[in-house]
Amino acid sequence: MAFRARRLEEAKRLSTSNLELAWWVFMRVSGVMLVFLVLGHLYTRAVLFNFHHDLTYDVVARNMSTVTWKFYNWLLLFLSILHGTNGLRYIIDDYLPSPRARVWVKVIVYTLVFLVVVFGTISLWAWNYTPVR
Amino acid sequence: MYRGREGQWAFYLHRISGIAIILFLALHVTEISSSMFGPKWFNALLKFEENPIFGLGLVAVAALVLYHALNGLRIILMDFTSWGVRLQRQLWYAVWVVYVVLGFPMLFIMLRHVFVGGE
Numbered sequence A: 001m002a003f004r005a006r007r008l009e010e011a012k013r014l015s016t017s018n019l020e021l022a023w024w025v026f027m028r029v030s031g032v033m034l035v036f037l038v039l040g041h042l043y044t045r046a047v048l049f050n051f052h053h054d055l056t057y058d059v060v061a062r063n064m065s066t067v068t069w070k071f072y073n074w075l076l077l078f079l080s081i082l083h084g085t086n087g088l089r090y091i092i093d094d095y096l097p098s099p100r101a102r103v104w105v106k107v108i109v110y111t112l113v114f115l116v117v118v119f120g121t122i123s124l125w126a127w128n129y130t131p132v133r
Numbered sequence B: 001m002y003r004g005r006e007g008q009w010a011f012y013l014h015r016i017s018g019i020a021i022i023l024f025l026a027l028h029v030t031e032i033s034s035s036m037f038g039p040k041w042f043n044a045l046l047k048f049e050e051n052p053i054f055g056l057g058l059v060a061v062a063a064l065v066l067y068h069a070l071n072g073l074r075i076i077l078m079d080f081t082s083w084g085v086r087l088q089r090q091l092w093y094a095v096w097v098v099y100v101v102l103g104f105p106m107l108f109i110m111l112r113h114v115f116v117g118g119e
Helices: A008-014 A018-047 A057-065 A067-095 A099-126 B006-037 B039-048 B051-080 B088-115
Strands: none
Touching: A008 A018, A008 B051, A018 A067, A018 A099, A018 B051, A018 B088, A057 A067, A057 B006, A057 B039, A067 A099, A067 B006, B006 B039, B006 B051, B006 B088, B051 B088
């Protein structure tokens, strides 16, 4: 069960389990990392680069084949998905009173998230692209 | 603790932006990952996304991401410093100052990409 804590000491006191406390800490740590990773992603992909007109198969293929970007994107994918899914879990626990509905919504959400992560990971590691020209 | 004032808005905006961002994230990962199906499929998808609606959608998501990031840093300051909770309202206004300073140039550049750019 999620809990609302405003301070680390409070979180330690309120947490119902060590796992729940670990998630609380994870949200903060991944949050700080994501500020840099996501804003870096936005800066390189949406500010420096014309995301709307210049994005092509070749650009993506070249990027995905670079080892540095593979790791960057993979870290970004995992941290953001875990951070986001845990956030959804807090929201589901807060607003869905019926335990039955909670279980079903969680099963659906976690399944979809799992499929997205698998799809993204396969795509990232499958890339080994050399431009034709 | 917040009694419907600024902190309550900060909290709701954080949740709503969070939900919107994870929905976008799922679509975005699926879309970009589908590039592994080859140029024929992927360039057709990109052609479809040339509609400015998608460009404006990205601008909107970027705006939500920037708020979520800055307010997230505010939450961390509230959690790990001795003064953060006391100054939470002032911190929220600071979030909006940084938001405008970083967001305005970003908005300008991104809108230019959507409506002006392209070789």
